[in-house]
Amino acid sequence: MTTGRAASRLARDLTVSVVLAPAALAAFALVAAPVAFTGGGTRRWGRGRAEESRARAQQAKDAAAAAFYELDTAQRDLRITLETVSAAEETPETRRANAGFATLGEQVDQVSHDYITTLDAHDLDAEELEAGAANRAQRELARVTDALVRLKGDLERFEQSLTPLVARAQEQLAQVAPAVERAKAALLAATEALDGARRSGLGADELAARLAGLGPELRALNEGAGRHGVRPTIQRAERVRRQAEAIAADAARLPERAAEIDRRLTSLRTRAEAISNRADAVGPVLSELRRRFMANCWQDLQRVPEQAEEAVREAGEALAAARGERRAQRFEAATGQLARAHELLGSADEAVSAAGERLRRLNEIAGDPSGEIERTRFAVRDAQRLAMRGRTVPDPRHAGPLDAAVTRLERAVTELEEGGRNPDYWRFLTELEGVRETAGSVVEAIRAGR
Known part of the structure; x- marks a missing residue:
């Protein structure tokens, strides 16, 4: 709010008024005392008036400096408050509050300019300072002081009007640290679970890649709500926590998942062999259907043996691919291949069963409808x-x-x-x-x- 020159002058003036003024007055008393007995009445009276006016002007200057400092402090505090509120939430209320603060800031700049201009216009340390000049300085400094004090009151009242916004901001800010801590704790747990899986001989490369993908999110959390906003920071922390917890859970399930894939590989291989054996019996069933029933009763089953053989062959390929993915510890891919094999064997099983079921039903209806x-x-x-x-x-x-x-x-x-x-x-x-x-x-x- 102040320039470097004004700040230096303010510091010098405060030093003169607080430290040197008593010494100067004492020196003045020692010098002036003999004059009272030498008979220079008119000169002594004029000098006394000037010194009294200078002292009053200096007091007015000190009061203006104090008011200026208090106004500057109030403006800085209010700016920090508004930055906090704006970081917590971006709403029409906060936008109006920032606009109001900008208007007050313009008034502060104008009053500060008047204060600095008044200081520059009056050198209260000049030896030839006359009483009239000191009185003018006192009046102008008093006017500036009143403006500074009045504007400080406006700032305080404006800050009081922000109480609801500040309360909401504080409530949201109170959620930031716990949310970030939960996210970091979840990341640590995910890292430990991943290390445990690797110690058991599992690569867990997919999970490691997912965990590494959370690195930029963690950096954003460390940069804080001041840069990214309170609400986005809380949301980011919750998102990181959920993803880290999912990684930890998947890492904990890796040994069980690997064992489950092994069990399914064995089960589906056994099922494929059983369906292949059953498919060999479809030929005789079709022969009986052709011999005993008209064509409409069995025509749709003609390609069942070929269809079952093709499905079993494709299922075998899927199982081989699943075994390869299992060895590479790509469990997602292995699970997908197992699902494909299961679907193929299901269709083959249904086709093989359809031929035998058709013969059974036709036999029943032919015997007694x-x-x-x-x-x-x-x-x-x-x-x-x-x-x-x-x-x-x-x-x-x-x-x-x-x-x-x-x-x-x-x-x-x-x-x-x-x-x-x-x-x-x-x-x-x-x-x-x-x-x-x-x-x-x-x-x-x-x-x-x-």
């Missing part, structure tokens, strides 16, 4: 009873699908009976499944409506 027919009729009648519950006339939305289902059922039974020695049993089974699905859909719609 009545059980399948009764099960389907019961499903339709149950849906009809539910549709009529509490009603004299069924809802058309329910009656229409159920009537169509009855017609479909009777048509399927008729076709089966008229099919001769080799009817289309598979069409009959799929038609009855469709009828049961229709009845089930009506039941769900009725219950949902109620």
